[in-house]
Amino acid sequence: MEMVNVIIDGVQVQVEKGTTVLQAAQKAGINIPTLCYLKDVNAIGACRVCLVEIKGAKALQPSCVYPVSEGLEVLTNTAKVREARKAVVELLLSNHPADCLNCVRSGSCELQNLAQQMGIRENRFLGEQSVFPIDDRSVAIVRDPNKCVYCRRCEAVCSKVQGVNILGGIGRGFESTVGPAFGHNLDDINCSLCGQCVNVCPTGALAEKDDTQKVWAALADPDKHVIVQFSPAVRITISEEFGLPMGTISTGKMVAALRRLGFDKVFDTNWSADLTIMEEGNELLDRLQNGGVLPMITSCSPGWVKYCESHFPDQLDHLSTAKSPQGMFGAMVKTYYPETEGIDASKIYSVSVMPCTAKKFEAARPELADSGYRDVDVVVTVREIARMIKQAGIDFANLPDEECDAPMGVGTGAGTIFGATGGVMEAALRTVYEVVTGETLPKIDFEAVRGLDGLKEATVDLNGTKVKVAVVHTLARAKEMMKKVRAGEADYQFIEVMACPGGCVGGGGTPIVNALTRTMLPDDYRAIRGIGLYNDDKNLPLRKSHENPFIVKAYENFLGKPLGHKSHELLHTHYTPRKLYNLDLND
Amino acid sequence: MTCTCGQNQALYAQLDEVINAHKDQPGSLISVLHKAQGIFGYLPEEVQAYVAEKMDIPLSEIYGVVTFYALFSMNKKGKYTFNVCLGTACYVKGSGKLMEKLQEELGIGVGETTEDGLFTIEGCRCVGACGLAPVMTINDKVHGHLTVDDIPKLVNEYRELAKAEEN
Numbered sequence: 224m225e226m227v228n229v230i231i232d233g234v235q236v237q238v239e240k241g242t243t244v245l246q247a248a249q250k251a252g253i254n255i256p257t258l259c260y261l262k263d264v265n266a267i268g269a270c271r272v273c274l275v276e277i278k279g280a281k282a283l284q285p286s287c288v289y290p291v292s293e294g295l296e297v298l299t300n301t302a303k304v305r306e307a308r309k310a311v312v313e314l315l316l317s318n319h320p321a322d323c324l325n326c327v328r329s330g331s332c333e334l335q336n337l338a339q340q341m342g343i344r345e346n347r348f349l350g351e352q353s354v355f356p357i358d359d360r361s362v363a364i365v366r367d368p369n370k371c372v373y374c375r376r377c378e379a380v381c382s383k384v385q386g387v388n389i390l391g392g393i394g395r396g397f398e399s400t401v402g403p404a405f406g407h408n409l410d411d412i413n414c415s416l417c418g419q420c421v422n423v424c425p426t427g428a429l430a431e432k433d434d435t436q437k438v439w440a441a442l443a444d445p446d447k448h449v450i451v452q453f454s455p456a457v458r459i460t461i462s463e464e465f466g467l468p469m470g471t472i473s474t475g476k477m478v479a480a481l482r483r484l485g486f487d488k489v490f491d492t493n494w495s496a497d498l499t500i501m502e503e504g505n506e507l508l509d510r511l512q513n514g515g516v517l518p519m520i521t522s523c524s525p526g527w528v529k530y531c532e533s534h535f536p537d538q539l540d541h542l543s544t545a546k547s548p549q550g551m552f553g554a555m556v557k558t559y560y561p562e563t564e565g566i567d568a569s570k571i572y573s574v575s576v577m578p579c580t581a582k583k584f585e586a587a588r589p590e591l592a593d594s595g596y597r598d599v600d601v602v603v604t605v606r607e608i609a610r611m612i613k614q615a616g617i618d619f620a621n622l623p624d625e626e627c628d629a630p631m632g633v634g635t636g637a638g639t640i641f642g643a644t645g646g647v648m649e650a651a652l653r654t655v656y657e658v659v660t661g662e663t664l665p666k667i668d669f670e671a672v673r674g675l676d677g678l679k680e681a682t683v684d685l686n687g688t689k690v691k692v693a694v695v696h697t698l699a700r701a702k703e704m705m706k707k708v709r710a711g712e713a714d715y716q717f718i719e720v721m722a723c724p725g726g727c728v729g730g731g732g733t734p735i736v737n738a739l740t741r742t743m744l745p746d747d748y749r750a751i752r753g754i755g756l757y758n759d760d761k762n763l764p765l766r767k768s769h770e771n772p773f774i775v776k777a778y779e780n781f782l783g784k785p786l787g788h789k790s791h792e793l794l795h796t797h798y799t800p801r802k803l804y805n806l807d808l809n810d
Numbered sequence: 811m812t813c814t815c816g817q818n819q820a821l822y823a824q825l826d827e828v829i830n831a832h833k834d835q836p837g838s839l840i841s842v843l844h845k846a847q848g849i850f851g852y853l854p855e856e857v858q859a860y861v862a863e864k865m866d867i868p869l870s871e872i873y874g875v876v877t878f879y880a881l882f883s884m885n886k887k888g889k890y891t892f893n894v895c896l897g898t899a900c901y902v903k904g905s906g907k908l909m910e911k912l913q914e915e916l917g918i919g920v921g922e923t924t925e926d927g928l929f930t931i932e933g934c935r936c937v938g939a940c941g942l943a944p945v946m947t948i949n950d951k952v953h954g955h956l957t958v959d960d961i962p963k964l965v966n967e968y969r970e971l972a973k974a975e976e977n
Binding site: 403 | 859868873874878898
C-alpha cells in the first residue's frame with residue numbers, strides 16, 4: 224500500500240493513500256467533529272460539520288470525503304473553520320425542536336453534543352420551523368421527522384446494509400425530510416422493523432416505541448405475577464449502558480437488577496433457545512429424512528421473518544416452523560410453568576427483554592397466543608430496560624452476581640451464542656450431530672460459521688450424509704440468498720439468517736454506539752460483542768442444548784418428545800404471506 | 811399491479827414500451843418518469859410503484875426523485891396546463907403580474923386545478939424563448955409577448971375550444 228505524508232495542524236503523519244482527511248486527522252490525534260459521517264455506512268459530505276481548511280483550496284472542504292495526497296497541508300482549528308462549523312450547527316438547530324429536556328436521546332444525541340462542543344449558547348438564526356406528522360403507528364419504531372437532520376445515515380443503512388430501501392430522501396429545500404415513500408407510515412410500507420435506522424440516527428428522529436410504562440404498571444399490580452425473560456444478546460450489550468467495557472458478560476448482574484426491579488421470577492431466554500434447538504434440530508432431521516422442503520431456514524429473527532413474508536411470500540415453506548426462543552418461552556411460561564408451580568396462568572404477566580425492535584412486532588402477532596393468553600405481554604429493548612434500571616437507582620455495575628430462577632432459568636452455551644451470527648447454526652449442529660451419530664462431537668466449536676463474514680459455509684458429515692449449511696446476516700445478504708433459493712440454486716440443506724449485521728448483538732434494540740466511538744474502537748462493535756458471547760459459551764458448564772437438564776425435564780414432564788403433539792401445539796407456528804406494501808395502489 | 815380498466819391498460823402498455831426501451835440504461839429514471847408523466851398526465855402512487863417494480867428501483871428512490879424535481883407532479887392535471895415562465899427575462903418583463911392575473915381569473919393557486927378539470931396553473935424557470943418574454947405555455951404551445959389583458963382572452967379561448975371539442 225502506497226503511503227503519503229500529510230501535515231495536519233503542523234503535525235506530520237504518514238497514512239495510506241486514499242485515506243480521508245478525517246481519518247488522517249485521527250491518526251494525528253485530532254477528532255474532527257462529524258454528523259452525517261458514519262464509519263462503513265455513510266460518507267457523503269452532506270452536513271458540512273467536518274469542514275477543514277486545505278492549503279491551496281479556495282473553499283473549506285468536508286474532511287470525511289476529502290482524500291489525502293502527498294504533502295497535503297490541513298488546518299482543522301482555525302477561526303474560519305470554527306466559525307463555519309458553528310454556523311452549520313446553528314442552522315441545523317434553527318429548524319430543530321429545542322425540547323432536549325424531554326427527548327429520548329438527551330445525553331446521547333450527536334447534535335446536542337455538537338452544540339455543546341461548539342459552545343452554542345444562543346442561536347443567531349431563529350425562524351420558521353418545518354412541521355411533519357410523527358409516525359408512531361408501528362408497534363416497534365417511532366419516527367419524528369421534526370428531529371431529522373438530513374444526515375441520511377438511516378437511509379444508508381436501510382438501503383446499503385439492509386437492502387430494503389424503506390427510508391429515502393424526500394422533497395427539497397424547507398420541505399426536505401427522510402422517510403418512507405408517499406409519506407406513508409412504516410406499517411403501510413411494510414418495513415421489517417429491524418431498527419437498524421434507530422441504531423444509526425444521531426438524534427431522536429428515530430427511536431424504539433417506549434413500553435416501559437406497561438412494565439412499571441404490571442410490576443405495581445399486586446394481582447399480577449410478573450415474570451421476565453432476557454435474551455442471549457442482552458447479557459452482553461446491557462454492560463455498555465452502565466459504563467462497563469464493551470463485550471463484558473453481565474448475566475449475574477442482569478438477574479440481580481431485574482430482581483431488584485420487582486419481577487416475581489427472573490428467567491433466561493437461553494433456556495428456550497435450547498428448546499428451539501431441540502425442535503428446530505429435529506425438524507431439520509425430519510425434513511432430511513422424509514423429503515421435506517429444503518433448504519430449511521431459521522426463523523428466530525423476527526425482522527428477517529417479516530421481511531421474508533413480504534418480499535418472498537412464495538418461499539415461506541423454507542422457514543422452520545419452530546417458534547423463536549422468545550415465542551417458545553412465551554407459550555411455555557403460561558402453560559408449563561404454572562402447571563409445575565401451581566400458579567394461576569391468567570395472573571401471569573410475561574415481559575421480555577430483547578436486543579431487538581422487531582421482537583415487539585413478533586410478540587404482537589395474533590398467532591402467538593397458543594397458551595390461551597398473549598404468550599408475551601410486552602417486549603422492552605435493552606435501552607428501555609437500562610432506562611428502568613437507572614430510574615430505580617440501581618447501581619448496576621456494582622451489583623452482586625445472582626442466578627436465574629427454576630425451572631426456566633438455566634441455559635447452555637449453545638443458547639448463549641444464539642446472539643451472534645452463526646450461533647444458531649452452531650448450536651443446532653452441536654445437537655443434531657450428537658443425536659444422529661450417537662457420538663460425542665470431537666470438536667464442539669464450529670469456527671467456520673463464526674465471525675462477521677457476509678456469507679459463511681460449512682459441511683457436516685452426519686453418519687455419511689453430508690449436510691451443507693450456510694449463514695448470512697443483514698437483510699441485503701438474506702435477499703441475495705433468497706433469490707438463489709427461489710431459483711433453486713441454493714445448494715444447502717440448512718441456512719441461518721439474521722436480519723441485523725452481526726446477529727442479535729447488532730440488533731436494533733441494543734445500546735447505540737455513536738459515530739465517534741465506532742471510529743475509535745479497535746474492531747467492529749458487533750465483533751467485540753460477539754466474541755464476548757463466545758467467551759461466555761466457553762465458560763459455561765453445559766454447552767449443548769440436549770444436555771440441558773431443565774430441557775430434558777420439560778420434555779419428560781410436559782412436552783413429551785420433540786415434534787410431538789404438544790410441541791406442535793405450543794412451539795411451532797405458521798407464517799403469513801404479506802404484500803410488498805400494505806397499500807392497494809390501484810384503488 | 812395490473813390495471814383493470816381498458817383505458818388504463820392502454821396507458822400502461824405505452825409505459826411498458828418506454829420502460830423496455832430504457833431498462834438497461836443506467837441513469838434513465840428521470841427520462842422514464844418524464845415520459846410516464848406525459849402518458850398519464852401526472853405521476854400517481856400506482857404509476858411510481860409500477861415503474862419501481864418494472865425497473866427494479868426502490869420505490870423510496872423514485873418518490874425521492876419525483877418530489878425533488880419541480881417538473882414532476884403527483885396531482886392530476888387539467889385538460890390545459892397554463893405554465894407561466896418566471897425565469898429572469900420573463901420576470902423583468904412582468905410575468906409575475908401575468909401569474910397574479912391568471913390565479914385571479916381562474917380562482918386557483920399555483921399547482922392547483924380548476925374544479926371542472928379544465929385548467930392547471932404552473933410556474934417554471936425559462937422555456938428557452940426569452941426573445942418572446944413574457945412567455946406562457948399552454949400545453950405544448952408557446953404564447954409570447956403577453957400582457958395582463960391577454961389572460962382573460964386566452965382563458966376564454968381555451969374554454970371555447972374545450973366546448974367545441976366536447977360537441
